[in-house]
Amino acid sequence: xxxxxxxxxxxxxxxxxxxxxxxxxxxxxxxxxxxxxxxxxxxxxxxxxxxxxxxxxxxxxxxxxxxxxxxxxxxxxxxxxxxxxxxxxxxxxxxxxxxxxxxxxxxxxxxxxxxxxxxxxxxxxxxxxxxxxxxxxxxxxxxxxxxxxxxxxxxxxxxxxxxxxxxxxxxxxxxxxxxxxxxxxxxxx
Amino acid sequence: xxxxxxxxxxxxxxxxxxxxxxxxxxxxxxxxxxxxxxxxxxxxxxxxxxxxxxxxxxxxxxxxxxxxxxxxxxxxxxxxxxxxxxxxxxxxxxxxxxxxxxxxxxxxxxxxxxxxxxxxxxxxxxxxxxxxxxxxxxxxxxxxxxxxxxxxxxxxxxxxxxxxxxxxxxxxxxxxxxxxxxxxxxxxxxxxxxxxxxxxxxxxxxxxxxxxxxxxxxxxxxxxxxxxxxxxxxxxxxxxxxxxxxxxxxxxxxxxxxxxxxxxxxxxxxxxxxxxxxxxxxxxxxxxxxxxxxxxxxxxxxxxxxxxxxxxxxxxxxxxxxxxxxxxxxxxxxxxxxxxxxxxxxxxxxxxxxxxxxxxxxxxxxxxxxxxxxxxxxxxxxxxxxxxxxxxxxxxxxxxxxxxxxxxx
Numbered sequence: 001x002x003x004x005x006x007x008x009x010x011x012x013x014x015x016x017x018x019x020x021x022x023x024x025x026x027x028x029x030x031x032x033x034x035x036x037x038x039x040x041x042x043x044x045x046x047x048x049x050x051x052x053x054x055x056x057x058x059x060x061x062x063x064x065x066x067x068x069x070x071x072x073x074x075x076x077x078x079x080x081x082x083x084x085x086x087x088x089x090x091x092x093x094x095x096x097x098x099x100x101x102x103x104x105x106x107x108x109x110x111x112x113x114x115x116x117x118x119x120x121x122x123x124x125x126x127x128x129x130x131x132x133x134x135x136x137x138x139x140x141x142x143x144x145x146x147x148x149x150x151x152x153x154x155x156x157x158x159x160x161x162x163x164x165x166x167x168x169x170x171x172x173x174x175x176x177x178x179x180x181x182x183x184x185x186x187x188x189x
Numbered sequence: 190x191x192x193x194x195x196x197x198x199x200x201x202x203x204x205x206x207x208x209x210x211x212x213x214x215x216x217x218x219x220x221x222x223x224x225x226x227x228x229x230x231x232x233x234x235x236x237x238x239x240x241x242x243x244x245x246x247x248x249x250x251x252x253x254x255x256x257x258x259x260x261x262x263x264x265x266x267x268x269x270x271x272x273x274x275x276x277x278x279x280x281x282x283x284x285x286x287x288x289x290x291x292x293x294x295x296x297x298x299x300x301x302x303x304x305x306x307x308x309x310x311x312x313x314x315x316x317x318x319x320x321x322x323x324x325x326x327x328x329x330x331x332x333x334x335x336x337x338x339x340x341x342x343x344x345x346x347x348x349x350x351x352x353x354x355x356x357x358x359x360x361x362x363x364x365x366x367x368x369x370x371x372x373x374x375x376x377x378x379x380x381x382x383x384x385x386x387x388x389x390x391x392x393x394x395x396x397x398x399x400x401x402x403x404x405x406x407x408x409x410x411x412x413x414x415x416x417x418x419x420x421x422x423x424x425x426x427x428x429x430x431x432x433x434x435x436x437x438x439x440x441x442x443x444x445x446x447x448x449x450x451x452x453x454x455x456x457x458x459x460x461x462x463x464x465x466x467x468x469x470x471x472x473x474x475x476x477x478x479x480x481x482x483x484x485x486x487x488x489x490x491x492x493x494x495x496x497x498x499x500x501x502x503x504x505x506x507x508x509x510x511x512x513x514x515x516x517x518x519x520x521x522x523x524x525x526x527x528x529x530x531x532x533x534x535x536x537x538x539x540x541x542x543x544x545x546x547x548x549x550x551x552x553x554x555x556x557x558x559x560x561x562x563x564x565x566x567x568x569x570x571x572x573x574x575x576x577x578x579x580x581x582x583x584x585x586x587x588x589x590x591x592x593x594x595x596x597x598x
Contacts, residue, residue, distance in 0.1 A: 001464070003399070006219065013215035022204045028510070030203075036210055037511045043218040051465075108199035127197040128204060155192045169190040 005050050012056050013043060020060055026124045027064060029113035038064060061129075065121055065139055104168050111162035119154035126151055216402040262286060262314060262333045262598045267564060267573060274561065274577030275310070275591040277318050281598055282564045282575060283538030284497065288312050288329035288596035289336075290319060301395030303407045306343075310591075311336060314353055326371055329353070330378040330421075331597040337372045337381055337421075343389045344368025348381065348419060348426070362424045367414045371449040374421070375456040381419040382450050382459055385428065387412040390447035409446030416450050416459065418474055429476040434463065453482055454495050462490075487523040493534035493543055495520060503534035503543055513548045517567055529567045532560050536595040542566050544575065544595065552578060562593065 001009065021039055028034035042063040046056055053059045112120055125136045126147075133147045140147070159165065190198075268281040280287040291307040298304060309327045310319040326339035334353055339345040346368050349358040362381075369383035370390040390412060397408035411433050419426035433448055450459045453471065458479050460469045468489060471479040488494050493503025504516035507528055515534050517527040531545025538544055547563030562575035579590060 001219070009219070010215040013218065017214050018209045019204075021210045022206060022208055025206075025208055026200055026203060032208070034510055038509075039210060040214065040218055040221070041509065043214070044222045047218055047222050104195070104199055105202045108196070109203060123196055124200060127193060128200040130197075155196065158196065159192060165192075165195060168195070170192055170195050 001047060001050055009047055009050055016057055023061065024064055026128060027121055029120055030109045062139060065125060107162055107164055107168060111158050114161045115154055115157060119150060122147060122150045123154050213402060269573060269575040271574035272577050274579050276576050279312060279317055280562065280575050282544055283542055284597055285536050285538055285595045286333060286598035287593050288333055289327050289594045290591045292591055301407060303393040304389060305391035328372045328374055329596040330374045332378065333596055333598050337374060339369065339372060343370045343391065344386045348372060348383060350421065360424060362419050362426055364417060364426060366428050369417060370447065373451055375452050376454060377456055379421055381421060382452060383417040383419060384449045385414045385416055387414050392446065411446065413448050431472065431476040434470050454485060458482065484520060487518050487520055491515065491534050493536055496537045496540050498540045503537065506532065527567045529565045530572060531565055535593065538564060547572060
């Protein structure tokens with residue numbers, strides 16, 4: 001990497017590391033150390049290809065997600081991240097109830113940490129990145145059917161491990177689901 | 190609220206926190222990447238030596254070397270020193286042994302320049318230990334009977350052939366033109382390549398300073414002029430001009446002062462590291478660019494390189510998140526055939542075992558350089574410690590940050 005590229009890389013990391021770090025935090029279930037490792041490794045890979053990448057942020061995100069899934073697939077040292085504390089509380093969403101949101105965040109963070117890395121990654125892609133199932137499948141290199149079934153199992157597990165979510169506004173099981181627009185157009189497995 | 194909406198809302202709330210990585214992330218990323226690449230460069234010497242499959246004494250007809258009378262290198266299959274860091278007694282596994290190790294040292298010079306260098310320790314077959322030396326460069330020939338050495342200050346004007354048993358230089362090979370800054374024995378131990386520089390490649394210049402993190406540090410200047418190929422038997426040395434490769438698409442000013450040349454695994458070609466794809470540039474012995482050999486197509490920065498039988502390649506770090514693992518590739522297809530618990534794959538002990546930097550669970554999460562030498566059998570997943578853990582003091586300069594060089598024993 002020449003001096004100009006290095007300067008560009010510094011600038012990119014300086015401006016985008018916050019938002020990328022928060023994505024890594026979601027993927028790691030709020031484990032700050034794991035999130036830093038995840039992001040640092042993704043950035044090392046990015047630095048190696050810096051001069052050939054048109055959209056570095058998209059590239060880093062792709063590496064983040066695939067790293068996380070690869071970890072799950074590993075023959076070696078595949079393990080879950082277990083942390084004692086939820087991530088730092090942040091600002092409440094505009095217009096929301098700060099107390100309710102903070103409680104929800106804590107409960108949900110705890111519940112997310114009970115999921116596998118693969119389950120967590122699926123949920124982040126589906127409900128944080130808001131990607132359609134077909135795009136999640138493309139990012140992770142699996143079938144749409146796998147995305148669908150893993151997402152469903154992940155949501156079921158969230159309900160099972162955090163019954164207190166019901167008191168925070170969760171509908172009881174069996175409530176009919178609204179059809180999202182994307183579901184009408186996506187590719188079938 | 191549906192569970193999907195609850196998850197969506199929660200994730201977005203969590204992501205709206207003010208959490209940020211610790212300051213200086215870009216610097217840490219680039220430093221880590223540079224260290225991994227630099228270690229790939231320095232370790233390549235040992236990796237090439239390790240691919241020689243047949244255990245032979247170095248074929249040097251050095252007068253008075255005492256050849257066959259010298260103390261034999263122990264041949265036990267695995268000799269580990271899990272309590273020693275840096276190692277004091279011999280470490281070996283399979284076909285290779287830790288022949289020498291060094292630490293990097295930097296001295297500030299008056300006026301703002303600095304000069305780096307290596308403090309070498311060399312295995313002494315008489316004492317069975319690694320002993321301090323004053324050589325500026327050491328490369329031990331396959332068989333561990335002879336070492337090629339350079340004197341301080343680099344670039345050196347002659348090459349010494351040191352008999353390990355006696356500790357004496359048995360032959361000096363004079364160099365008529367430019368001095369040299371590195372040496373490497375060919376895989377068969379018959380020839381040496383010595384890279385020539387017009388000034389010390391480890392010198393750093395104030396007027397080439399750059400910012401490293403928040404410090405301005407003196408930088409390198411290019412000075413490679415070419416290389417010598419010397420016949421270890423006759424002492425004949427022929428010089429060929431070969432300055433740094435230029436690529437109009439990639440400015441590399443001041444990146445590296447040291448751009449040593451290495452032997453290809455068959456001893457037919459030379460290569461140098463190239464910061465861009467395809468990672469290596471090959472030359473024939475007349476200095477003309479050459480095609481990359483097919484068997485080395487998938488060799489990367491990882492030091493281990495080709496397995497002795499040429500079927501596998503010790504690949505790069507492939508750990509994800511906090512996992513410590515490296516990949517092993519099919520040398521023909523480049524496909525991953527195994528993932529092994531090594532932080533860096535350093536040398537092949539034989540066709541089925543690798544010597545690597547390994548990390549005990551929890552230790553490397555604290556500091557990735559608190560690693561130890563391990564022997565990994567990638568078919569049976571066995572991991573045997575070979576050394577104690579190195580200190581984790583970061584950027585070198587510390588005597589406990591030793592760097593191993595392996596040679597066929």
